[in-house]
Amino acid sequence: MDDNSINEKEKTLEKIISELPKEDKDKVVAAIYAYERKSWSGPLPSPEDFEKYENIMPGSMNRVLTLMEKQADHRMDKENKELEAQIQQSKTGQIIGAVLVSLFGCFAFILGLLGHDSVATGLGVATAISLAAIFVLKQIPSWLKQK
Secondary structure: OOHHHHHHHHHHHHHHHHOOOHHHHHHHHHHHHHHHOOOOOOOOOOHHHHHHHHHHOOOHHHHHHHHHHHHHHHHHHHHHHHHHHHHHHHHHHHHHHHHHHHHHHHHHHHHHHOOOHHHHHHHHHHHHHHHHHHHHHOOOOHHHHOO
């Protein structure tokens, strides 16, 4: 629609509204205002606002889109780094766990050779139970955290 057509319709509407009784006029005006109310949701401006920004400052919406793309790239890069850090932490934990299990296994074996069978058995069983609990639960059991 062109502006002349809109202006003519507005004038016709104003004439019709002015001829209405006061109570009806208020209702019609409220209905018109309620109808013209609009909203927009999203990370970017509405298409109409895009056009207005471009008319005021050519190239501004390209800058906004570039900024949004950079922000998305930054967020994805950060998420990838966090994921890599978690993987590295998990690998480090597995290596330390394997070393500790081997160490306690050696201690239990040496204690067994030296004749301390009950201590060796206790150390071996405690190590095995702790290791099994960690692998099954995928976390340190609460009874181990308390100590």
